[in-house]
Amino acid sequence: MPDLLELTGVSASYGRIQALSGVSLSVPEGSIVALLGSNGAGKTTTLNAISRLVPVQSGNIRFDGKPIESMASHRVVEGGVVQVPEGREVFRDMSVRENLEMGAYRRKDPKSVRADFERILDYFPKLRERLQQRAGTLSGGEQQMLLIGRALMARPRLLLLDEPSLGLSPVLVQQIFGFIDRLNKDGLTILLVEQNAAVALSTSSYAYILENGELALQGASKELRHDDSVRRTYLGH
Numbered sequence: 001m002p003d004l005l006e007l008t009g010v011s012a013s014y015g016r017i018q019a020l021s022g023v024s025l026s027v028p029e030g031s032i033v034a035l036l037g038s039n040g041a042g043k044t045t046t047l048n049a050i051s052r053l054v055p056v057q058s059g060n061i062r063f064d065g066k067p068i069e070s071m072a073s074h075r076v077v078e079g080g081v082v083q084v085p086e087g088r089e090v091f092r093d094m095s096v097r098e099n100l101e102m103g104a105y106r107r108k109d110p111k112s113v114r115a116d117f118e119r120i121l122d123y124f125p126k127l128r129e130r131l132q133q134r135a136g137t138l139s140g141g142e143q144q145m146l147l148i149g150r151a152l153m154a155r156p157r158l159l160l161l162d163e164p165s166l167g168l169s170p171v172l173v174q175q176i177f178g179f180i181d182r183l184n185k186d187g188l189t190i191l192l193v194e195q196n197a198a199v200a201l202s203t204s205s206y207a208y209i210l211e212n213g214e215l216a217l218q219g220a221s222k223e224l225r226h227d228d229s230v231r232r233t234y235l236g237h
């Protein structure tokens, strides 16, 4: 059985900047896989290649066994691959409710959209209290919850999360990762991009480390946590 997501030898460039070179990784159904690396390593580019927001120069991307490396981005989303972008881009002038509804705008199943809306508010009770509030006035942690909630409204089979811990206090990071863990336990497959290696390695089952657009290291997260070079470079020990 193929894994839910499989990248084989994927390269991508921005003009003359080679951002990814021959990256191969896979995400088994039901797992959380982490993609780590320092600034500019190519993490966001990897997610954007999967979402079809940057062109794939060479290599293959398979989702659920089917090639998607040449698909239009909206079709990838409809197929169940949904990305939560880096840097908390909520629709600031829209209410929390409208932001969540935007996540479902391509869906044509109003009944199950309503059911998902309620389910998501059960996950994030803070958002339920603030449905009418303008999203731009939410706290950083609440905006991150809203972004994840909005992505869930699109019914993902695979969630691509780009640095959910960015700019959040340690308490909020714990809280967000608590939600991520729960979503996964309820069956959602997640590819998690993080600079916070400590929290990512304790949440994921397997991890890949990118350096300068190439895979430098991979392994079971449990083992990478005890790897000397990982501890020195990414865990600050």
Ligand SMILES: Nc1ncnc2c1ncn2[C@@H]1O[C@H](COP(=O)(O)OP(=O)(O)OP(=O)(O)O)[C@@H](O)[C@H]1O
Binding pocket: 014, 017, 018, 019, 037, 038, 039, 040, 041, 042, 043, 044, 045, 046, 086, 195
């Ligand atoms: N739109 C773009 N145009 C030109 N170069 C880009 C563009 N986006 C990214 N790059 C370059 O590609 C490389 C990889 O960038 P990428 O955003 O994938 O890194 P990242 O691992 O997500 O970093 P960070 O942790 O800072 O978000 C970097 O050298 C970056 O400068």
Ligand SMILES: [Mg+2]
Binding pocket: 043, 044, 045, 086
């Ligand atoms: Mg990035």
